[in-house]
Amino acid sequence: DALVDAAIVLRDKHEAVVSPTSWPAARERYDVMVVGAGFAGAVMAERLANDGGKRVLVVDRRPHIAGNAFDHLDAAGILIHQYGPHIFHTNSTEIVDYLSQFTDWRPYEHRVLAQVGTQQVPMPINRTTLNMLYDLDLRGDADVDAFLASRAEPVDPIRTSADVVVSKVGRELYETFFRGYTRKQWGMDPSELDKSVTARVPTRTDTDDRYFTDRFQAMPAAGYTAMFERMLDHPNIDVLLDVDYTAVRDVYPHDHLVFTGPIDEYFGHRYGPLPYRSLRFEHRTEDTEWHQPVAVVNYPDEDVPYTRVTEYKHLTGQTASRTSLTTEYPSATGDPYYPIPRDENQALFKRYEALALAEHNVSFVGRLATYRYYNMDQVVGQALATYRRLDAASERQAMT
Ligand code: FAD
Ligand code: UDP
Secondary structure, three states, X not given: OHHHHHHHHHHHHHHHHHOHHHOOOOOOOEEEEEEOOXXXXXXXXXXXXXXXXXXXXXXXXXXXXOHHHOEEEOOOOOEEEOOOOOOEEEOOHHHHHHHHOOOOEEEOOOEEEEEEOOEEEEEOOOHHHHXXXXXXXXXXXXXXXXXXXXXXXXXXXXXXXHHHHHHHHHHHHHHHHHHHHHHHHHOOOHHHOEOOOHHHOOOOOOOOOEOOOOOEEEEEOOOHHHHHHHHHOOOOEEEEEOOOHHHHOOOOOEEEEEEOOOHHHHOOOOOOOOOEEEEEEEEEEEOOOOOOOOOEEEOOOXXXXXXXXXXXXXXXXXXXXXXXXXXXXXXXXXXXXXXXXOHHHHHHHHHHHHHHHHOOOEEEOXXXXXXXXXXXXXXXXXXXXXXXXXXXXXXXXXHO
């Protein structure tokens, strides 16, 4: 089908891109060096080249573009996400319009089930979840409100990721759905994490079982990597993969640097390492058409060592007689995937941010460089705003 054809073209292209023989010839000088070919780096490179007319070198230490959103065909020919499930959702028309220059979209609304005992129930908690779990017959929002109010434990002020949930649904539902999952995912108790973490997942009194309620929810029709290929496909952009910034920093002179890696690493961990949480991804293919009813099943039970299992065909719409899955095992070591939102980490980040603000001709953009638990659309928005500021500043400079 069209998706497979597009992905095969992409794989061939991708293999060409990562092969050292196709490395771009080094230019004497670039206007801008961009470290990282994820959303932050790719949007910055595209804007700088396409709108700003700059010559840009993008470097990434991974052997591929697209950062954590990288997808590719696995050995079974199924499009999988190398770094776990990525579902695009946003309320911003500007961000959709921007990305739509580089991709068509496949409408997709994400649904998640949580494995509780022998049952799989909708997550976020909604009316159906409660009816299934407690064998109830709650019929309207008011029934659910009353049920939750009878269990909720008031907490004032609401500070932590435990407070948010306990104050809304009570301790039992908190323990069923949030405590174990969070302890596994973050290696700490929800009471030690900022409230913003579990506040990402709402509680609903209706039967809406979608994971997100954003106006726009879709997957790039030929995948994320294909979208990034088009963003970076510009005569003014060269891409170097499998190369660390430190190896090329002094090889290619540049006037400006865009850094999208971990900010503490940029400053040589001067104030000590900023904590990040990692994951180990176990990818496998099963000889059956479908493994589970929805794209993602969460495992909140603390005794199960993984947090969730993703089945990609639900996300991509690809048809195949086999199916590919990814299981996520949280880990303290490995690539930095998540900044860990808590006060002491934010305080440490602020010290690095002060160094960043004093650094001339360097822009720090993205989830790792600004230490923010951002979704893809937020990173795109942040990069577009950063570009606009840079562009305005260079126009001011040109006028003086
Ligand atoms: P990254 O994608 O991490 O890109 C940074 C790049 O910089 C990397 O490729 C890295 O190799 C490179 N780099 C770093 N340091 C150096 C160096 N010194 N030299 C060379 N290269 C360097 N968001 C959503 O909106 N929806 C989702 O469903 C979703 N699911 C997610 C699931 C998981 C498991 C994870 C981890 C994240 C998920 N996200 C999701 C968040 C999304 O991945 C990020 O918002 C987005 O990818 C961040 O883009 P970025 O460019 O800031 O960072
Ligand atoms: N969470 C949970 N149980 C769930 C889903 C989420 O406890 O079934 C908590 C957990 O702390 C998780 C956070 O809510 O890290 C945010 O969930 P989300 O699905 O947004 O995580 P992400 O997709 O970013 O990994």
